[in-house]
Amino acid sequence: MPITRKRQIIKSETDIIVALSKLRTMLEGVGFGELQISSSVTAASELLRNIEKYAGSGWVQFDVMTDSRGPYLEFTATDHGPGIADPEQAMADHFSSSGTLGLGLPGVKRMVDDFTLSSDIGVGTTASFKLWKG
Amino acid sequence: MTDVIVSSTGTRSTTKDAATLLKQFRITDADLDLVRQFGDKIRPKIDAFVDQFYVWLAEQPFKYEFFMDDAHVQEVRTQQTKYWHDFFDAKIDDDFVETRRHIGRVHAKIELPLDIYMAAMNNCLENCVDVLMADEEPGNERQRTLLAIAKLMHFDEMITADTYSQVTNEVMLEQSKSMIEMSTPVTAIWDDILMLPLVGIIDSKRALDITARVLEEIGRTQSSCFILDISGVAIIDTAVANYLIKITKACRLMGCEPLISGLSPAIAQTIVNLGIDVGTIQTTGNLREALKHAFDHVGMTVTEK
Numbered sequence: 001m002p003i004t005r006k007r008q009i010i011k012s013e014t015d016i017i018v019a020l021s022k023l024r025t026m027l028e029g030v031g032f033g034e035l036q037i038s039s040s041v042t043a044a045s046e047l048l049r050n051i052e053k054y055a056g057s058g059w060v061q062f063d064v065m066t067d068s069r070g071p072y073l074e075f076t077a078t079d080h081g082p083g084i085a086d087p088e089q090a091m092a093d094h095f096s097s098s099g100t101l102g103l104g105l106p107g108v109k110r111m112v113d114d115f116t117l118s119s120d121i122g123v124g125t126t127a128s129f130k131l132w133k134g
Numbered sequence: 135m136t137d138v139i140v141s142s143t144g145t146r147s148t149t150k151d152a153a154t155l156l157k158q159f160r161i162t163d164a165d166l167d168l169v170r171q172f173g174d175k176i177r178p179k180i181d182a183f184v185d186q187f188y189v190w191l192a193e194q195p196f197k198y199e200f201f202m203d204d205a206h207v208q209e210v211r212t213q214q215t216k217y218w219h220d221f222f223d224a225k226i227d228d229d230f231v232e233t234r235r236h237i238g239r240v241h242a243k244i245e246l247p248l249d250i251y252m253a254a255m256n257n258c259l260e261n262c263v264d265v266l267m268a269d270e271e272p273g274n275e276r277q278r279t280l281l282a283i284a285k286l287m288h289f290d291e292m293i294t295a296d297t298y299s300q301v302t303n304e305v306m307l308e309q310s311k312s313m314i315e316m317s318t319p320v321t322a323i324w325d326d327i328l329m330l331p332l333v334g335i336i337d338s339k340r341a342l343d344i345t346a347r348v349l350e351e352i353g354r355t356q357s358s359c360f361i362l363d364i365s366g367v368a369i370i371d372t373a374v375a376n377y378l379i380k381i382t383k384a385c386r387l388m389g390c391e392p393l394i395s396g397l398s399p400a401i402a403q404t405i406v407n408l409g410i411d412v413g414t415i416q417t418t419g420n421l422r423e424a425l426k427h428a429f430d431h432v433g434m435t436v437t438e439k
Contacts, residue, residue: 013337014307020335020369038369038400039407045371093409104372107408 010077011057016048019060023075030064030071032133039111040073040131046104047077047127055081055124072113072132080124087117152231159289165282166224172279173222176265180218183261184211187254218258224286234290238297242305248298255287318344320351326432328357328390333366341377345384352390359428360385363421365396375410382415391431392416395424 006026008019020041027037044062051058058079065074084090090097093106105127109115112129119125150158188211220233241251262283266276318340323329328351330344352360362381367374382392395418397405402419405412418424429436 013339017335017337024368034398034400035403038398038404041369042371042404042408045369045373049371049373100372100376103409107372107410110409111404111407 005061005063007059007061009057009059010048010051010079013052016045016052019048020045023062023073026062026064027073030133032073036131036133040075043108043112043115043129043131044075044077046108047075050104050125050127051077051079051081055079058124069132070134072130074128074130076126076128078124078126083121083123083125084117084119085121087119091117152226152228155231155289155293156226159285159292161226161282161285161289165285166226168279168282169222169224169286172262172266172283173224175269176262177219177222179261179265180215180222183257184215184218187214187257190253190257191250214254221258221286221290226286226289231293234293235297238294239301241294242298242301248295251294251298252291255291259283259287318347320347322351322355322357323361324428324432324434326355326357327359327361327428328352328355329361329363331363331366335368336374336377338373338377341374341381345377345381348381349384349388352385352388357390359391359393359431361393361395361421361424361428363396363424364394364401365398365421367401370401370405372408372410375405375408375412379412379415391428393418393424393427395419395421 006019006022008015008022010016010019023044024037024041027040032040044060048060051060056079058077058081060075060077062073062075064071066072089095091105091109093103105117108127108129112131115127115129117125117127188207217237220230237251241248263280266280269276271279318330318332320328320330328348330348332344336344348360348362351357362378364370364378370378378394382394385392393416397417397419416427418427
């Protein structure tokens with residue numbers, strides 16, 4: 001059962017900043033630790049920057065949910081951009097199609113609990129993760 | 135036909151043409167005909183109800199600065215009269231839409247609150263209803279006319295309010311941009327030592343700005359050590375890390391030793407989890423350590439008196 005839910009359209013860097021600050025406030029509100037917050041917000045930042053960079057626009061939704069392991073963040077970012085040709089390759093360290101560090105997606109995978117990335121060429125990309133308060 | 139325009143400041147607005155907007159508001163040619171027919175009845179009354187509006191405005195508790203000056207009031211009154219003549223001419227084309235956008239822009243520029251604009255719209259609507267009630271047309275016909283007028287008013291209000299908020303957003307973005315620029319104070323804290331405390335969120339524009347400022351200051355002061363304190367930075371993701379690495383590389387090229395201070399335990403762990411190789415960049419947990427390194431680098435020691 002969702003305790004809180006935020007949904008936002010991402011179309012500029014300003015939207016990303018606003019979304020990340022809402023995310024941080026939400027996690028602080030439910031008592032996530034500094035490392036969990038830092039990991040969540042950083043992972044979110046990676047995914048949202050990807051939306052802005054590759055797709056131009058998309059949207060994000062995040063909730064804090066609770067299951068037997070306690071409260072956790074559920075984060076989903078979706079766009080209708082060009083899609084990722086090879087999601088597995090995109091998840092590999094130092095692979096970049098744009099000349100950056102190439103650590104974004106693999107980094108996200110290392111930082112969060114259940115990272116899933118699904119993409120269809122020409123349709124778009126959905127990236128989601130969970131992170132338990134622990 | 136919808137063009138999405140993204141301005142340099144990042145605001146996005148939709149500029150739709152008249153035909154699209156009419157369709158969106160379900161305004162038909164029949165509606166426009168009704169407005170035009172009704173126009174013949176209301177046109178002789180426009181001057182009177184515009185006057186009435188300015189009497190109302192003068193009674194408002196706070197006088198808007200713009201209306202203090204009689205010449206301005208006269209000008210605005212003329213504009214408003216023209217607005218209603220245009221409205222009842224009901225010739226809705228792209229030029230008409232542009233005049234409404236212009237009104238939104240002007241209202242936003244002079245910071246005239248939208249409630250004044252809405253009050254003027256209301257004032258006209260009330261007068262239209264009065265005229266309609268006194269009319270001899272059958273009830274159905276009058277209701278259709280009223281609906282057509284209401285639709286066209288909503289159409290006008292939407293365009294004006296949309297443009298108004300767009301201009302206001304642009305102003306706000308400009309303000310926050312200048313705040314960000316002010317918040318990159320590169321300061322010489324000692325001979326040969328520069329420092330920049332970074333606060334907030336770093337985006338690509340800000341990163342470029344920071345790099346330019348830092349390099350300029352290094353060039354100007356010929357400092358040999360630069361401390362970048364990031365304890366106030368909310369997020370270090372791979373993009374921000376990339377910027378920081380680039381800034382430090384550029385510093386080195388100018389013969390200045392970069393030091394990054396203020397890595398909190400959480401941020402340090404996040405950077406490791408991301409897999410970022412900070413390489414040979416000198417980093418410290420707090421500013422005190424960085425300062426020690428810096429003094430060491432420029433060959434100074436701090437001793438107690």
